[in-house]
Amino acid sequence: MRMISASWIELDHSNPSSLQLSFLNVGIMSNSVVSFSNGKHNNGVALPSKRKSSNGKHSDGVVLSPSKRKAGEEGDIGSDITKEIKGIVKDYVDQKLRLRDVIPSSRVLRTSSDGEEIESPYPEVPEIPNTYETFFLGHGGLPGTKRERAIAIARKYHETQKSNFMGYQLNCHLDYEKDFSGYLDIHVNNIGDAFKEGNLTLNSKFMERAVLDYYAELWNAKWPHNEKDKESYWGFCLTMGSTEGNLYGMWNGRDYLAGKKILIDEQLVMRSGAMVTSPRFVYQKAVCPPESPNAYTPIAFYSEDTHYSLSKAMTMLGIQTFYAEGEDKYAGQCPITSDGRWPAEVPSHESGAMNIESLSVLVEFFASHGYPILICFNYGTTFKGAYDDVYYACQKLKPILEKYNLLERDVTHGTNQKEKRTGYWFHVDGALGAAYMPFIEMAYLSGRVATKGPTFDFRLPMVHSIAMSGHKWIGASVPCGVYMTKVKYQMLPPEMPEYIGTPDTTFAGSRNGLSPMLLWDNIARNSYEDQVQKALDLEELAAYAEDKLLYLQNQVLHTDLYVARTKLALTVRFKRANDELCRKYSLSNEDLNGLRFSHIFLMEHVTTELVDQLIEDLSREGAFAPQKAEAMAFTVDASIRASTRNRVAFVPSEGRGFHG
Numbered sequence: 001m002r003m004i005s006a007s008w009i010e011l012d013h014s015n016p017s018s019l020q021l022s023f024l025n026v027g028i029m030s031n032s033v034v035s036f037s038n039g040k041h042n043n044g045v046a047l048p049s050k051r052k053s054s055n056g057k058h059s060d061g062v063v064l065s066p067s068k069r070k071a072g073e074e075g076d077i078g079s080d081i082t083k084e085i086k087g088i089v090k091d092y093v094d095q096k097l098r099l100r101d102v103i104p105s106s107r108v109l110r111t112s113s114d115g116e117e118i119e120s121p122y123p124e125v126p127e128i129p130n131t132y133e134t135f136f137l138g139h140g141g142l143p144g145t146k147r148e149r150a151i152a153i154a155r156k157y158h159e160t161q162k163s164n165f166m167g168y169q170l171n172c173h174l175d176y177e178k179d180f181s182g183y184l185d186i187h188v189n190n191i192g193d194a195f196k197e198g199n200l201t202l203n204s205k206f207m208e209r210a211v212l213d214y215y216a217e218l219w220n221a222k223w224p225h226n227e228k229d230k231e232s233y234w235g236f237c238l239t240m241g242s243t244e245g246n247l248y249g250m251w252n253g254r255d256y257l258a259g260k261k262i263l264i265d266e267q268l269v270m271r272s273g274a275m276v277t278s279p280r281f282v283y284q285k286a287v288c289p290p291e292s293p294n295a296y297t298p299i300a301f302y303s304e305d306t307h308y309s310l311s312k313a314m315t316m317l318g319i320q321t322f323y324a325e326g327e328d329k330y331a332g333q334c335p336i337t338s339d340g341r342w343p344a345e346v347p348s349h350e351s352g353a354m355n356i357e358s359l360s361v362l363v364e365f366f367a368s369h370g371y372p373i374l375i376c377f378n379y380g381t382t383f384k385g386a387y388d389d390v391y392y393a394c395q396k397l398k399p400i401l402e403k404y405n406l407l408e409r410d411v412t413h414g415t416n417q418k419e420k421r422t423g424y425w426f427h428v429d430g431a432l433g434a435a436y437m438p439f440i441e442m443a444y445l446s447g448r449v450a451t452k453g454p455t456f457d458f459r460l461p462m463v464h465s466i467a468m469s470g471h472k473w474i475g476a477s478v479p480c481g482v483y484m485t486k487v488k489y490q491m492l493p494p495e496m497p498e499y500i501g502t503p504d505t506t507f508a509g510s511r512n513g514l515s516p517m518l519l520w521d522n523i524a525r526n527s528y529e530d531q532v533q534k535a536l537d538l539e540e541l542a543a544y545a546e547d548k549l550l551y552l553q554n555q556v557l558h559t560d561l562y563v564a565r566t567k568l569a570l571t572v573r574f575k576r577a578n579d580e581l582c583r584k585y586s587l588s589n590e591d592l593n594g595l596r597f598s599h600i601f602l603m604e605h606v607t608t609e610l611v612d613q614l615i616e617d618l619s620r621e622g623a624f625a626p627q628k629a630e631a632m633a634f635t636v637d638a639s640i641r642a643s644t645r646n647r648v649a650f651v652p653s654e655g656r657g658f659h660g
């Protein structure tokens, strides 16, 4: 058997039926089969078909003109190979039609280009007829016109969905095209530490640092960053959103509380015939005193309104939650339940804010058993938009931590190296709230609004880290955000500059360099005063939406729509809308305490007209989904949630924006 190896085959889409063949660099190998159908990979046949043709057009048809052939090639190939190539090309041309062979039955029906009803392997997007077929990529690339049409369809779809978008915390009021569209053709990569230049000069760290300084000041951290000043801040712009920030915060907190330290271990190795010293980083664990076996096992606490990224972080990082440790080692001893069973997470109030009284009782239980404490607070919960009272929590927990010697403790490494560390880590997940609540506070201090949120930032010396999403309040075309802590809490290798280029201090390797530029631009165009005004306008809009929904409930429909808005939240929740409206407005849905909810977020692009349009849609018959039991099928029993030990970890989905 033979394998054909072709450096490229060009398909002439201007004349797809001609099926003329020509080759460049086609060789023959033995003992292989050409198999090139139905989008499956063939047996080693290299067909880099997305190369441009010599006339610069993208290829899709089949022709290479005979003039491009190298002398003698035809003789090398032979007519049986020509037949095989013809077969390959025919396969290519036919492959979409024959996709039906690989599609399992019972899939969504769609209409093929020849009008036949066939099935798609993936969900069809209702707004895009023949979604699967429109975007299917064959081996030959798409003909230019088809590609352009597909892009136009995608763009129209996104523009339509954007115009009614209200269900998630995404700011769709973006204005970057004029100044930044050119950046789609420049790769900007902020690999490594934001404060070290490194050799990848195609970075935007100079703008990233300005963004970080801005947030350090806004969150009352000591700035600018100075690696020699342990009290100053350190951070970086996230390539994902707050999910990455939370993951990093938990990682940072886990290693800090576990007493880990990074040391450099030098070993002698043979290189080019000579013995040289070679460094390697070593994570050294703290020495655990025999009388306190739990001293370096951090226990995590977060509320039942916490984003599901936290449970995932627990699982990925192998952090024990109070629930898992409680069930495993202290079954039946939970101090906040009547039957002693451990709740999966710290209870929340109806508003969505963490119950700090319950938290402090739970923390005291574990602190009294010698565990260090890792807490993730929310500043703007995912579904209800509630703000945990971080200030009150610090006040309440400080004496407890002091009582159990966790406010500050000695961590011993090796034989005599001692270091002072806190025995707790407080992380604030400020995905949405950390970006705009400081401006509400400014408005409050200047008498423009009657209330403000609880203090949550680095003014509280007990706060270790904050995460925030950049695509939420600020608005960016791609997911992004900020993670911030203090130099003194970083897990850093010792200062040995000869070994360290740009230290690997971040989570990702390559980091998005465009998103810090967008954040920079947005900040550059909006003064504090603009931000204050924007925050006040959106609070007003949220109040407007709440009023309209209450009016619909009380004056028009005379039925309970469960309308509720947590104080200062930019979201309003109400009875779940029907599927059509959920799709139209991209509404996010949750099942809470047996009731089905939708919610809207009042972000910068939302107008009173859009709110009115939604209210009008909701006033129509059949606008709400039935409150049926099967809605709960996807939720997870509270007793089997975020465990990390000896059992599968379930990610809780109820109340977290997980349902979509």
Ligand SMILES: Cc1ncc(COP(=O)(O)O)c(C=O)c1O
Residues within 6 Å of the ligand: 169, 240, 241, 242, 243, 244, 246, 306, 307, 309, 378, 379, 380, 381, 382, 383, 429, 431, 432, 469, 479, 480, 481, 657
């Ligand atoms: C409170 C909270 N934390 C974390 C996240 C995750 O943020 P991202 O989607 O930016 O990763 C969200 C998202 O909605 C959130 O609401």
